[in-house]
Amino acid sequence: MKQTILIVEDEQRLANLHRDYLQQAGFATECLEDGLLVTARVRESLPALILLDLMLPGKDGLDICKEIRKFSAVPIIMVTARVEEIDRLLGLEFGADDYICKPFSPREVVARVKAVLRRSATLQDDSTFLHLDEERYLATLQGQVLDLSAVEFQLLSILAAKPGRILNRDQLMDRIYNDRRIVCDRTIDSHIKKLRRKISAVTPDIEVIHSVYGVGYKYEAP
Incomplete structure (x- = not known):
């Protein structure tokens, strides 16, 4: 069964780009553009990883990340145009596993997704x-x-x-x-x-x- 990547991005062009490259890499994908829908969706069915934009309509990506961390350790990669160090640190403190700053190549996103999933798999192996x-x-x-x-x-x-x-x-x-x-x-x-x-x-x-x-x-x- 393919691993599902939840893409949370309100820029349709960018969301489609993520979707196409991740599907080519062998992943299943699902897209959301409204920040208010994300936490309920994750509670309903846990994805393998969340690609989470910082600036979203309805609810900020940092708040979403913080909410999810109250009940799940699902891997989260923050995606943002903010490059200030304080935002990067804040994103990681709220529980993000990685942080990608725009602009970036779609191949970099796929590589980061695979790397975070590998680390997550190692953690699951440690469950013995x-x-x-x-x-x-x-x-x-x-x-x-x-x-x-x-x-x-x-x-x-x-x-x-x-x-x-x-x-x-x-x-x-x-x-x-x-x-x-x-x-x-x-x-x-x-x-x-x-x-x-x-x-x-x-x-x-x-x-x-x-x-x-x-x-x-x-x-x-x-």
Whole structure:
């Protein structure tokens, strides 16, 4: 079965160009141009990857990305004409897997899509070591169930979704406490400490959550 790429682009010419090149590369495609329709569509049927334009009618691409990340780690590539560094960083902080700035060649888009899907497949292969059931908030490590609180499960899920990527305390708090409650940044440290202790009880010789001094935390599977 072909992998489906969801193309979210309000420029019809550009959407058609993405569609044609991706279909030639062996993918199935679906196109949306209204930002208000995207989250519901992804909830209904998860695509293999989302090619998401930043400037959309109805809802901004960054807001869409943030909404989707609350329930899915589906790969997302942001597409935009904004080249300012702050926009690039903001897009990645909201959970985008890659970022393409206009103008670009359609071949570059296909290459980026394939690269992100390869990374995603590698993560899925790692599921024999760590499996996360997000519907039941159930985590198993090497076949053994981890007794995690809801916050600990969310922390592990967020970090494991981006192996090797460093997330700072603010990024983790924004993802976990999206109701904007006031939380001390050291609260994250406390949750990480408990999470590590529970992981260590199952795999005492393997460390998967690493501290990066002065920056934050990252997940790396063995």
